[in-house]
Amino acid sequence: MSAFRIGSVLLLCGVLGACANPLAQNHRASIGDFTDHVLEPLALRVADEKISEASARLTVKYTPKASVHTVASLLYDIPWIGKLLSVRNVSRKAQLEEDLAWLDTQRIPLKRELLDLFVSRTTYRTETFTFCVDGVQRRYQALDTNRFTRLVDGPGPCELTQLHSLKKAQL
Numbered sequence: 001m002s003a004f005r006i007g008s009v010l011l012l013c014g015v016l017g018a019c020a021n022p023l024a025q026n027h028r029a030s031i032g033d034f035t036d037h038v039l040e041p042l043a044l045r046v047a048d049e050k051i052s053e054a055s056a057r058l059t060v061k062y063t064p065k066a067s068v069h070t071v072a073s074l075l076y077d078i079p080w081i082g083k084l085l086s087v088r089n090v091s092r093k094a095q096l097e098e099d100l101a102w103l104d105t106q107r108i109p110l111k112r113e114l115l116d117l118f119v120s121r122t123t124y125r126t127e128t129f130t131f132c133v134d135g136v137q138r139r140y141q142a143l144d145t146n147r148f149t150r151l152v153d154g155p156g157p158c159e160l161t162q163l164h165s166l167k168k169a170q171l
Helices: 003-020 031-062 066-075 080-107 109-118
Strands: 123-125 128-135 136-144 149-151
Touching: 031 080, 031 109, 031 136, 031 149, 080 109, 080 149, 109 128
Parallel strands: none
Antiparallel strands: 123 128, 128 136, 136 149
């Protein structure tokens, strides 16, 4: 074979290889990529934070104040008052456990609600994704189809996140 044919074959192989190489192609990140890699993990993290905050509020709500607890411990010595207080404490504890169990069942619906809210608030312009969370405009730049970097928060305006999944507990 002549040097010209070998060079032509190598050049053709190089061009075809470059076309088949996914790194050589310019892929743009989509809202689906952004959702998978940024919004979904963020929704799960925010849902976990909201559930933890609500659990803490419930625990505080059902815990008697120190002065009431001290007086109640003195009244336990009086037989009929002690029985009434015991029943009330058992009832409060049962209500707390029920409310905490319900709250835990809301983790996945809350994550879905947050994810839907984040996706609906997301805008995309020139490799930059912008959305609102808790009154803050977050901005991310797409580095690749699976890589995003957080930029400085935007100026807004952003509305606060109104959640409906936690309404029963009125937290």
